[in-house]
Amino acid sequence: MGYLVFQxxxxxxxxxxxxxxxxxxxxxxxxxxxxxxxxVLGFLxxxxxxxxxxxxxxFAGHDPADIARRLKGLRDLEIVTDGRAPSPERPPIRIENFxxxxxxxxxxxxxxxxxxxxxxxxxxxxxxxxKMALDTAIRSIDLLLKESPxxxxxxxxxxxxxxxxxxxLIRDVVEHAEPRFAALGREVNFTLTTNATLLTPEIVDWxxxxxxxxxxxxxxxxxxxxxxxxxxxxxxxxxxxxxxxRMLLSRYRSRPxxxxxxxxxxxxxxxxxxxxxxxxxxxxxxGFSPVTxxxxxxxxxxxxxxxxxxxxxxALGRLYRxxxxxxxxxxxxxxxxxxxxxxxxxxxxxxxxxxxxxLAVDHEGTLNLCHRFTGSEMETYGNxxxxxxRKELSAFIEARADRTDKGCATCRIRNLCSGGCxxxxxxxxxxxxxxxxxxxxxxxxxxxFGIGVYxxxxxxxxxxxxxxxxxxRAHGK
Ligand code: SF4
Ligand code: SF4
Numbered sequence: 001m002g003y004l005v006f007q008x009x010x011x012x013x014x015x016x017x018x019x020x021x022x023x024x025x026x027x028x029x030x031x032x033x034x035x036x037x038x039x040v041l042g043f044l045x046x047x048x049x050x051x052x053x054x055x056x057x058x059f060a061g062h063d064p065a066d067i068a069r070r071l072k073g074l075r076d077l078e079i080v081t082d083g084r085a086p087s088p089e090r091p092p093i094r095i096e097n098f099x100x101x102x103x104x105x106x107x108x109x110x111x112x113x114x115x116x117x118x119x120x121x122x123x124x125x126x127x128x129x130x131k132m133a134l135d136t137a138i139r140s141i142d143l144l145l146k147e148s149p150x151x152x153x154x155x156x157x158x159x160x161x162x163x164x165x166x167x168x169l170i171r172d173v174v175e176h177a178e179p180r181f182a183a184l185g186r187e188v189n190f191t192l193t194t195n196a197t198l199l200t201p202e203i204v205d206w207x208x209x210x211x212x213x214x215x216x217x218x219x220x221x222x223x224x225x226x227x228x229x230x231x232x233x234x235x236x237x238x239x240x241x242x243x244x245x246r247m248l249l250s251r252y253r254s255r256p257x258x259x260x261x262x263x264x265x266x267x268x269x270x271x272x273x274x275x276x277x278x279x280x281x282x283x284x285x286x287g288f289s290p291v292t293x294x295x296x297x298x299x300x301x302x303x304x305x306x307x308x309x310x311x312x313x314x315a316l317g318r319l320y321r322x323x324x325x326x327x328x329x330x331x332x333x334x335x336x337x338x339x340x341x342x343x344x345x346x347x348x349x350x351x352x353x354x355x356x357x358x359l360a361v362d363h364e365g366t367l368n369l370c371h372r373f374t375g376s377e378m379e380t381y382g383n384x385x386x387x388x389x390r391k392e393l394s395a396f397i398e399a400r401a402d403r404t405d406k407g408c409a410t411c412r413i414r415n416l417c418s419g420g421c422x423x424x425x426x427x428x429x430x431x432x433x434x435x436x437x438x439x440x441x442x443x444x445x446x447x448x449f450g451i452g453v454y455x456x457x458x459x460x461x462x463x464x465x466x467x468x469x470x471x472x473r474a475h476g477k
Contacts, residue, residue: 004052004071004080006044009410011079013041016452023451024077026089028347028415030455036062040070044080089415093349093401095356095394100148102155102353103140104360104371105173107132108166113195113237116228117264117291117299124161125232131166136365137173139384141180143359143367147388153187159360159371164198174210193217193260195229196244197237204248211254216245216283218259220273228264228299242281249282256284258333263290263309264299270312271319278331287333288313292439293428310442314449321453325461329468338450339457340469347415354422355381355397359388369396369432372423378432400433408435413447 012023013033020038022031033041036059043058044050052071059067071080078086110129111118124130144154156177158170174190181188191213207214218241219225226236249257259277267273270288277286290309292300301309313334320332341348350356354370361367362374365384373380379396382389400419403409408419419425420436420443428438436443457464 002052002082003049004044004055004075005049005083006047006080007078007086008045009412010077010086011041011045012412012448013038014448014451014455016455019455021451021455023412024079025412025415026078026086026347028342028345030342030451030458032455032459036066037070040067041074041079044074049083089347090349093398095397098147098355098359098388098390098393099151099357100144100359101151101153102157102358103144104157104159104358105132105137105140106159106161106360106362106371106374107137107163107169108161109363109375110165111161111195112165112197112232113162114230114232114234115262116230117262129161129165130363132169132361132363132365134169134172134176136361136363136384137169138176139365140361141173141177143384143387145184151186153189154181155189155191157371158190158192159374162195162198163192164194164203167198167203171206178210189213191215195237196241196248199244199248201247201251204251208252208254213255214248214252214257215260215287216241216248216257217262218242218245218277218281219261219267220269221276221280224267224269224273227267228262245281245283258285258287258331259283261286261288263288263301265301265305268301268305268308268312270309270316274316274330274332283331285331285333285336287337293424306439306442310446313446317449317453321456324457324464324468327461327464327467329464335450335453336469338447339454339465341416342450342454343458343465343469348418349401349415350397351418351420351422355393369422373426376426378426396433406435407437407440411440411444413444416447417443 010025012025014021014023020033022033022037022041024031040055040059043055055071056064056067074080108129108131109124141156156173163170177188190210192207193215194217196216196218219227219229222236222238225238225241229237229241231237259281261273261277274286277283290301290306292306316332317335320330320335323330358370359367359381360369360371360374361384367381367383367388368374369378369381379392381393400422403414406419408414411417422432424436425434426432428436
């Protein structure tokens with residue numbers, strides 16, 4: 001018998017009411033463990049390094065074969081080793097190809113609203129808006145297909161400013177793309193995030209006919225929405241947005257429509273916002289984006305507010321769980337996403353697809369990591385005329401993915417968070433290579449909470465994953 005060395009970076013225990021769950025960090029898998037497993041794990045964690053014979057002695061009252069079987073299970077998961085370091089989770093990332101599935105077109109830098117917190121660094125008033133030309137959009141699609149010719153599905157995302165303010169281009173792109181992808185035997189999907197104000201029944205029907213995935217930016221009931229989402233003249237935009245959103249929802253049939261809420265300083269009322277958008281307005285899903293790193297620091301949630309936001313998200317998460325167990329889906333996107341990641345056992349090397357599966361093209365055709373970087377001072381990666389700066393882009397992605405000497409190397413949520421959003425790091429630390437260290441504890445707490453909910457649902461409402469999570473995946477969310 002040899003020695004057993006506990007590897008704390010690979011195991012994380014979460015207690016959910018009466019149940020003990022073991023989260024296997026390298027694979028993001030979850031196991032329910034019994035009292036003996038718990039006692040063995042607790043003993044190994046306490047000792048750190050111990051002779052196998054001493055473990056057998058400690059559990060002398062148990063069947064030795066049973067204890068040996070449990071230890072083998074822990075060895076197989078590399079939660080204990082014989083003293084050697086666990087095998088690397090994955091070889092260092094090397095990016096040679098860019099399997100693009102998504103291209104984001106910034107069709108107009110202009111916006112007809114003037115939301116006080118807007119992060120877009122290339123945002124202009126409507127009259128000063130710089131619009132993308134059709135030729136640039138077509139070259140973007142050429143690039144998508146050149147870099148990644150063999151996919152079955154592609155996504156074209158229209159972003160702004162307010163994308164509907166350049167509807168002419170959107171219509172032309174759809175007219176160009178649909179027959180082009182059909183001739184290749186490929187599927188193309190379109191998505192768009194809008195402030196809703198420019199929608200008309202005719203536009204909605206056209207978007208519906210082309211099965212656009214739509215998200216409306218809306219921040220909640222009037223008092224909260226109007227705090228920041230204002231017209232150019234400085235008036236609240238709630239009445240206009242709510243009217244248009246109701247019109248949209250009353251006639252949109254092809255896909256569920258979601259709302260995206262930006263949480264800024266002073267806006268932490270998660271349940272109230274969700275209730276209004278889901279139950280009063282009628283969105284299928286509501287997702288929250290807490291702002292921690294905007295360029296205008298006055299709008300960032302402060303530490304206490306961020307704490308309140310996460311507490312509110314957990315309270316809504318409990319409602320999500322209870323309703324899911326009763327067979328209902330309350331449409332809380334953040335929770336859905338976490339359930340999907342855990343259900344699919346995703347072990348992510350990268351936080352998102354930016355720069356690898358997705359690129360954003362600004363109005364001039366310059367290539368950016370994602371839509372949040374257009375117009376910023378962040379390095380760009382070529383343009384649709386001259387092509388992708390492959391070397392520079394892979395160097396960035398590889399450097400950010402390298403966890404050596406970073407806190408992420410041993411973090412228990414490293415394969416779900418993967419260092420966090422590049423833009424958050426860029427905005428908070430002026431360094432996109434740095435992990436989003438400014439709210440790790442909150443993220444870990446949120447993931448622990450999600451693991452608990454997942455553990456509950458998988459045993460008490462497994463059908464929820466088929467009825468609510470799988471269709472969401474099919475919609476590309
Ligand atoms: S950024 Fe923080 S929470 Fe995320 S993986 Fe790194 S250490 Fe963990
Ligand atoms: S870098 Fe951040 S904002 Fe951009 S796609 Fe990734 S997670 Fe989203």
